[in-house]
Amino acid sequence: MEHKHIDGVINMEMVFEGLLSLAHWQPILAIVSGLVIGSFIGATPGLTGNMALAITVPLTFKLPPVVGIPFLLAVYKGSLSGSSYSAILMNIPGTSAAVATVLDGYPMTQKGLALRAMKAGLYSSVAADTFSDLILIAFAFPLANAALNFGPAQKASLLVLALVLCGGLLGDSLAKGLLASMLGLLFSMVGLDPIVGRARLNIFGLGRMESIDLVAFLIGAFALAEVLMQIRKNTNQDIGSGKVSMDIGEQREGFTFRELFRYKKALIVSSIIGTVIGIVPGAGASIAGLLGYSTVKKISNEPEKFGTGHVEGVIAAEAASGAVSGANILPLLTLGIPGNAAAAILGAAFLLQGITPGPTIFVDSGPQMYSIFLAMILANALHVPLGSLVMKAFSKIRSIPFHILQPVIISLCILGSYSVNQRMLDVYIMLAIGVIAYLMRRVDIPVAPMVVAYILGRQTEMAIRQSLLISGGSLKIFIDNPLSLLFTSCTVLLLAWTLYVKCRRDASNKLHAGV
C-alpha cells in the first residue's frame, strides 16, 4: 500500500481537527473516570498499572477512539501517580514505578508530612509528564514520517533490536528474557501464515484462526497471572493497616506549585531522565524512578538529607517515573514498537480501535492522534485537582481486604476477554496464558518480553521473510543499508555487552564467595 507523506513538524490542520473532536463531554468524562480508576488501582498494593490497563481495555472497545484511548491513557497516568500514595503512606509501593518514592516518602509520613509528600509527588509527576507529552507531540510526527521510508530490511533489523532490548532489559537475566521473547514469538505464529495463509502450529484448532486474540493474551499475561501470584502469596494486605496514621485531614503543611520550582533542578533532571528512559524499549518507570533519584541525589546541594524524608527525593523519584508515561508511547506510535508492558497494552487498545501504531499512523489517523495528544495534556491538567481528591479519599479508606478484590478481577478477566470477539475460545486462551505466565513468574522468567514479542512477532516475521525473499535468501540485506547496519550492529553490541557484564558479575561473585 502506498502512503502519502505529510510535510512539516506538526500539522496544524490536524491539531484543530483533533481539538474539535475532543471538545465534547464524553472524552472529558472518560479522562476523569480514567484518572480516578487508575489512581485507586495504582494505590492498591497488589494491583498493578499493567493489570489496570489490561482489565480496562475491553471496556473501551465499543467507545470511539477519542474517548476510549484517552480513558486508557488516564488510567495509566493515574496508576503511576496513585502508586506513590501507598508508597508514601504505607511504605508499600502500589506498583514498581514507586519503588524510589518510598525512600523519602515514607520517612516524610513518619514525620507527619504525608500530605506534603503526596502533593509534591503528584505535582512533580504531572509537571514531568507534561514535559514528556510535549516531547512526544513534537517528535512523533517527524519520526513517523522518517520511518515511512524504512524498507523491510531496516524494519526487520530495528524490530530484532527492539526484541533483544526488551528481552535483555525487562528482566534480570538475558537468557531468561530471550527465552520469554522466543515463547512470545512462538505464540505469535499460531494461526494462519501471514504470507501464504496456511495453518501453522495447529493445536486445538488454533492454527486455523488468524492469530491468538491479543486482548485475551494481554489479560491472561498481566491480570490473571498477577492475581494468581497474589493468591499464592496470600496477600491479605489491608489498605490502612500501616502503623503510621494515614489520616491527612488535619495536616496543614501541604505543597504548592510555586514551591516545586524551588526544586527546579531536580524536576528538570528527573524529567529528562524519565523521558529518555521512557523512549528506550525495555526500560520502564521503576528504572527511571531509581535513576532519577540517584542522579538528583548526586547533584543536590543537600545529598545527606536524601533518605531521611527530604521532599527533593520524592520530587526526583516521582518526576522521573511520571515522565515515562508520555515518552514510552513514542516508539509505539511512530515505529509500532511497544517498549514496555504498558505500551504493549496501549498498542493493543489502538489496534482494537482500528488505529495501527507505526509509521503510517499520522497518514491514516492524523486528527485522531492529535486529539489523543491533546487529551493527554488535558488529563495532566485534570490530574492535579483529581489527584488531590483521590489522595484524601485514599488516606481515609481503612480496610479493603485484598482477597475480596481478587475474584472481581478474575470475573473482569473472563468478561473482558470474552466480550471483544464474543467467543469462549478467547476465555480459554486467557486462562491458559494466565497459568503459563504465572508459572513463568514462579521460575523468574519475565512476562513482559513475551508480550512484547507476541505483539511484534508477526511484524518481525513479515519483515524478515520479505527481506529474504527480496534478497533471494542472502543475509547481507541486513547489513547492506546504513540504517540496517546500524540497527544490526547495535543488536550485536548489546548482546556482547550484556554477556560481558554477566561474565564479570559471575567472576566477581565467585571471587567474593571464595570459589
Add this chain to the structure above:
Amino acid sequence: MTTGTRQNRTDLYSGLVAIVIAGACWFWLIPFRTANAKEQGILKIIISKSANQPGFFPAIVTIMLFIVGLVLTLEYAYAHKGSEESLSRLLKAAFKSIKAENKMLPIITALLAYGLLVNGIGFWTTTTILLGTLLYYSGVKDSRFLALYLAATMGGLYIFFSVIVQVRFPSGLLF
C-alpha cells in the same frame, strides 16, 4: 538455601522446559501441525532459506529457543561444576517446589472446571459459582456477606456488559 542457588535452579528448570518445548515444536508442531513442513523437510526449509514456507520462521525460533534453553542448562551445570548437588537432591528440590504450589491447585482446578462447564451450564451461573468458590476459598465464610457481595458484583457486571455494552454470553442450560 541461598538465593543464588534458587536462581540457578530456576535457570535449570527454565532451560529444561525450553528444550522440551523446542523438541515438541521440532518433532511435532512444525512437521505435523504446520502446512507443507513435513513434505519439504524442516532442515531443507532452513538451509535453503525458503522464506515463503509457513514453517520457516517457526523453525528458526525453535532453534533459538533450543539454544537459549541449552545456555540456561549449561549455565547451571557450570555454576555447579565440582559441587555436591546430586540428582536426587535436585529432584527433591523440584518436588518441593511443585508441592509448594499445592495452594494453587484448587484455584487452577476451579478455573479448568469453569472452562469445561461454562458452555453447558451458562455463562452467568458458572461465573457466579466460580466467584463464590474463590471467595469462599480465600476465607469469606459469612454466607450473608457472600450472597450480597455476589449479587452486587455480578449484578453490576451484568448491567455493564449485557445491558450497556450488549454483549451476548452463552446461556447454556441455566443462564
